[in-house]
Amino acid sequence: MNMSKVVFGFFVLLAVTLNFxxxxxDIDNPxxxxxxxxxxxxxxxxxxxxxxxxxxxxxxxxxxxxxLVVDLQLIAAAIIWAVAANMTDGGVTPAVMxxxxxxxxxxxxxxxxxxxxxxxxxxxxxx
Amino acid sequence: MATRSPLNxxxxxxxxxxxxxxxxxxxxxxxxxxxxxxxxxxxxDQGNPWHMSLFEAFYVVSYTGSTIGFGxxxxxxxxxxxxxxxVSIYLTVIAxxxxxGSIISLLQDPAYTRALRRARxxxxxxxxxxxxxxxxxxxxxxxxxxxxxxxxxxxxxxxxTHQEKIEMLEIENLHAPVIPFFMNANWPDNLEQAGLRNRWxxxxxxxxxxxxxxxxxxxxxxxxxxKVAVYAxxxxxxxxxxxxxxxxxxxxxxVEEYVRRLELAIDKPDLFRLYHWLNSGPDAHLxxxxxxxxxxxxxxxxxxxxxxxxxLLRERGMEVSxxxxxxxxxxxxEGTIRGCGTQADELTAAGVYSAVGIVAASDDDAxxxxxxxxxxxxxxxxxxxxxxNGLSSHSLFRAAEPEIIxxxxxxxxxxxxxxISSRLVEPFILNLLARDNAFARDVLAxxxxxxxxxxxxxxxxxxxxKRAPALTRxxxxxxxxxxxxxxxxPRQRGLRLPLEVALIRRKQEDILFPADDTVLALGDRLLLxxxxxxxxxxxxxxxxxxxxxxxxxxKDRQQGPLWQWLERRLG
Numbered sequence: 210m211n212m213s214k215v216v217f218g219f220f221v222l223l224a225v226t227l228n229f230x231x232x233x234x235d236i237d238n239p240x241x242x243x244x245x246x247x248x249x250x251x252x253x254x255x256x257x258x259x260x261x262x263x264x265x266x267x268x269x270x271x272x273x274x275x276x277l278v279v280d281l282q283l284i285a286a287a288i289i290w291a292v293a294a295n296m297t298d299g300g301v302t303p304a305v306m307x308x309x310x311x312x313x314x315x316x317x318x319x320x321x322x323x324x325x326x327x328x329x330x331x332x333x334x335x336x
Numbered sequence: 337m338a339t340r341s342p343l344n345x346x347x348x349x350x351x352x353x354x355x356x357x358x359x360x361x362x363x364x365x366x367x368x369x370x371x372x373x374x375x376x377x378x379x380x381d382q383g384n385p386w387h388m389s390l391f392e393a394f395y396v397v398s399y400t401g402s403t404i405g406f407g408x409x410x411x412x413x414x415x416x417x418x419x420x421x422x423v424s425i426y427l428t429v430i431a432x433x434x435x436x437g438s439i440i441s442l443l444q445d446p447a448y449t450r451a452l453r454r455a456r457x458x459x460x461x462x463x464x465x466x467x468x469x470x471x472x473x474x475x476x477x478x479x480x481x482x483x484x485x486x487x488x489x490x491x492x493x494x495x496x497t498h499q500e501k502i503e504m505l506e507i508e509n510l511h512a513p514v515i516p517f518f519m520n521a522n523w524p525d526n527l528e529q530a531g532l533r534n535r536w537x538x539x540x541x542x543x544x545x546x547x548x549x550x551x552x553x554x555x556x557x558x559x560x561x562x563k564v565a566v567y568a569x570x571x572x573x574x575x576x577x578x579x580x581x582x583x584x585x586x587x588x589x590x591v592e593e594y595v596r597r598l599e600l601a602i603d604k605p606d607l608f609r610l611y612h613w614l615n616s617g618p619d620a621h622l623x624x625x626x627x628x629x630x631x632x633x634x635x636x637x638x639x640x641x642x643x644x645x646x647x648l649l650r651e652r653g654m655e656v657s658x659x660x661x662x663x664x665x666x667x668x669x670e671g672t673i674r675g676c677g678t679q680a681d682e683l684t685a686a687g688v689y690s691a692v693g694i695v696a697a698s699d700d701d702a703x704x705x706x707x708x709x710x711x712x713x714x715x716x717x718x719x720x721x722x723x724x725n726g727l728s729s730h731s732l733f734r735a736a737e738p739e740i741i742x743x744x745x746x747x748x749x750x751x752x753x754x755x756i757s758s759r760l761v762e763p764f765i766l767n768l769l770a771r772d773n774a775f776a777r778d779v780l781a782x783x784x785x786x787x788x789x790x791x792x793x794x795x796x797x798x799x800x801x802k803r804a805p806a807l808t809r810x811x812x813x814x815x816x817x818x819x820x821x822x823x824x825x826p827r828q829r830g831l832r833l834p835l836e837v838a839l840i841r842r843k844q845e846d847i848l849f850p851a852d853d854t855v856l857a858l859g860d861r862l863l864l865x866x867x868x869x870x871x872x873x874x875x876x877x878x879x880x881x882x883x884x885x886x887x888x889x890x891k892d893r894q895q896g897p898l899w900q901w902l903e904r905r906l907g
Contacts, residue, residue, distance in 0.1 A: 252367040263353030291391040
């Protein structure tokens with residue numbers, strides 16, 4: 210067993226689960242979507258990205274690319290949330306919430322791709 | 337591996353890989369500090385209970401982490417928040433210090449800087465847009481070759497396994513850019529990185545001290561780039577034969593080269609002078625006329641050079657006594673005297689008083705010098721042949737004034753340099769060696785009319801529509817152009833250019849030093865030898881109708897269609 214593989218798999222998987230946890234629920238209902246969960250998904254996503262740095266294989270390159278997509282989508286979602294909550298009069302309205310959740314849904318897709326690639330690589334089908 | 341060139345961007349991967357841990361630490365520290373702030377209870381300006389949002393928390397962490405510190409915003413902090421501020425300051429500042437420290441140590445890491453440097457250099461090699469030479473091994477030979485090639489304006493890529501030599505090369509003042517690589521030329525990958533497969537790579541020169549490495553370089557070069565010319569140094573006969581077996585363009589074996597020169601010095605002294613002059617690099621001087629005396633000889637040191645000298649002298653019917661530290665070793669002749677030849681009694685035992693010459697061929701330069709001085713003290717009329725192994729004591733050898741000095745690096749570099757200037761030099765030299773001493777004397781006299789002591793510069797040309805358009809047109813229209821006409825000065829017809837046609841190569845025959853009335857034909861390849869830069873004048877005659885007309889008839893032909901039309905109307 211390789212410890213670094215465990216850590217890597219852990220973070221990739223955790224990023225997917227956190228992202229999914231945030232995504233699930235009514236798309237425009239702020240009560241169904243916890244801001245801390247988004248924050249955790251973002252942080253874990255960033256760490257997963259860093260862990261993928263320096264991979265030279267083809268699979269490693271696609272993993273890094275999908276991770277960057279996740280980060281981009283979640284950062285966009287977080288910025289929208291921060292702007293809506295602090296700089297607009299209406300606060301986090303259902304419309305804003307819907308766009309935040311849909312962004313995180315896109316991130317979830319990229320996260321799932323990461324997971325599939327990781328599984329493929331582990332199964333040795335990557336070559 | 338899907339990456340295009342694994343070595344090229346390895347430093348980026350190395351950087352990213354090393355930055356994994358510091359970046360994870362930094363992200364974690366920020367995440368912990370941010371979440372912590374949102375959990376700490378506080379009060380707003382009206383005294384109501386208040387918690388920071390994630391946005392405000394991240395704002396506070398951002399300015400405390402970077403040690404900017406705006407103070408307590410948006411409201412004064414509670415005790416709990418101040419407590420967490422202390423924690424987050426230490427956490428984030430330490431995380432930053434750790435990351436920055438990692439970056440700095442990475443930038444100073446020798447492996448990283450080497451990868452970075454190498455990537456930069458190979459980028460420069462890829463960007464080359466004119467012919468260059470790849471010199472493997474920067475010893476005395478490599479240095480001499482590099483100097484000579486750069487002074488001819490060629491770019492050079494140097495590979496050596498010694499860091500100091502490469503660093504020295506970087507501060508040397510050369511006439512053309514030199515790209516020095518610190519790596520092992522034994523690996524084909526390294527050669528490729530140094531530009532072996534580059535379309536501008538016109539020659540690979542393998543002159544490392546190790547014959548096996550040279551052999552491997554020659555093989556790699558022949559296999560990886562068919563167009564490139566390969567010049568290699570071999571240390572033994574078997575290595576030389578091996579290299580020649582797979583079409584290495586030129587193989588130099590210093591011992592073979594010594595034997596050839598010594599043979600010439602005995603049999604054809606003037607041809608020896610000419611040969612030595614042409615094959616000892618651009619700084620060679622023409623030697624004084626010194627026929628080697630016949631009689632008893634002494635050979636000190638029975639290594640490869642000593643053995644070859646002994647054999648040669650014996651074949652020429654001379655008595656040779658040998659001095660060697662190991663008189664019973666393999667192949668030593670009967671009566672070999674034990675010693676180095678540095679002691680007077682050893683030399684006396686070898687018959688120094690009745691000898692006519694001495695060959696100091698030991699592997700140690702100090703011993704050779706000592707042999708020379710001791711022998712001269714005992715018998716001032718001796719003819720001295722001395723082997724100089726390294727260039728570092730060259731001034732001492734010069735001062736000792738032996739008649740013939742054998743320097744491996746000069747012999748190798750000089751032989752390679754003369755071959756590099758043109759592919760016709762090799763047949764020229766072979767033709768020359770077949771001639772007798774009187775011929776060589778005439779050739780020397782001929783060169784000395786327009787050379788001082790610098791050896792003539794070779795250049796070559798071909799009479800074809802592409803290389804010599806004017807001359808081709810003239811021959812096609814039925815005019816006869818002779819060698820003499822070609823060597824006429826195109827500025828002043830009465831004068832002759834300071835150069836000679838050394839060789840004409842035709843389909844069936846090679847003509848060595850053709851007479852002035854030799855008629856040139858289409859398809860001829862010419863080898864010119866003469867004063868530096870004189871070949872340019874010949875080239876302009878080959879290309880310009882007007883100059884050729886002047887050279888042939890003495891008439892100035894007008895340039896441009898208008899003037900030609902006027903000339904026809906008026907003339």
